[in-house]
Amino acid sequence: MSRTIDAVVSPTQTNTIPADISGQMLDLDEDDDLEVFSKDLTLADGNMFNASMPTSPGSMVNQCKFEEDEESDSKDIFITVDNPESHVTAIETFITYRVLTKTTRSEFDNSEYEVRRRYQDFLWLKGKLEDAHSTLIVHPLPEKFVVKGMVERFNGDFIETRRKALHKFLNRIADHPILSCSEDFKVFLSAQAWELTTYKKQGPGFLSRMGETVRAVANSVRGVKNRPEEFTAIQEYVEDFSNKIGSLDKVTQRIVKEQKEYLEELKEYGPTYTLWSGSEEELAEQLKGVAGCIERCCKETEEQVGHLSDTLVPVLHEYVLCAETLKAVLRRRDNIQAEFEAKNEALATKKVDRDALKEEIDKLEDRVEWANNALKGDWGRWQRSMRGDLKSAFLSTAEKNVDYYEKCLAVWETFLLSQRTEPSEETDRDNTP
16 A cells, blocks of 8 residues: 555656647537548637736736746656648548657657657547546647538648647646656657557457446446545535636637627728718818728737637636546546445455455555545646646736737827817918918
8 A cells, every 4th residue: 555656756857838729719529520521621721916016018927927937947858749731541631740759768769759640649648648547637638620510610720729739738748747657658759650550459458448437337326435525625626617717718709709700890990981081071181090090900909819819718728628627537536436435345245255355455445545646646736737827828818908908099199199289270270261
């Protein structure tokens, strides 16, 4: 029972370096596979700010970001996901991404690797990590794309959004002291496509996986009788967090949608003033001035909407997915404890094979201890990461909002100043025959 999470921690612990996922949010469905299309389809290439603090948004954000870079030199594995390519076969069209790895870790044969991976390979890696470490928090993958009626949206913007999300997924694993030491992770980063295909076939068979699924369902139905209070508290926190982040995600996406609609209206608004100025000589100067202000504000609005779409929306939605991941991790922990409790109950009533059952219970007790320690260690790590990511997104959004409104205000103030006339000039104008 001395087995603890410390026994498998890498000697070099690294910090988490946030990486953005961006782009517009799409309608999503986990039941459809993004990667498979018919060949006929085409692909387009927490501190409060005091009023006496400096008002420069940049200075406020910089004060809050310095902590992210304090230990960046401790990383020993660097991963980049880039260069998406489309592939067309007789039955499907799919995208692969280049995965570049640079590392100083001794378990790797080389210091640099370059491989290509498709989405289903990332999905396989996530599944393997969750199978091997059921109570560690594996960062969520981007959701699958709804194919029906939405294939035309499988374009460059979406591919870039997915690339950034996959990049973040791998770097979260690389920064994890346990998950980054996984043999499956090493193979994913270093094996060529045919080698990875061969490696995948070495996993447990269908019947074995089915047995695990049946046992998990049985444990879930049985439930836990004596869950430790700390995990009950975590569960309550996750439920509350899920509700709050889900609401923020929905409202923010609705705001972005409405702002995009407002932007389209604004683009039609300015030309109306310009057209009017051609038939209203006395007001021509003012009409053209308003049209110019609207055009400049339109550009600022477009930039502000893009910032929201690229910065705040992806982070909020990412943590909506994280909340679901946490719920799944907690369920798996409960299933392990439920199986342990069931075996103990059987030991109390069973009169034969008690020695074999006692040995199995000892193993399950070790497994429960490891699962609890793993989750407790990962829970603190996840909270730090979550709070850092959300703080960064909120501050960046605040900075951009201040910048946006200041620029729009300056545009209209400049116009008003240009229209001011001295009293004597107004009198002369009135007396002009």
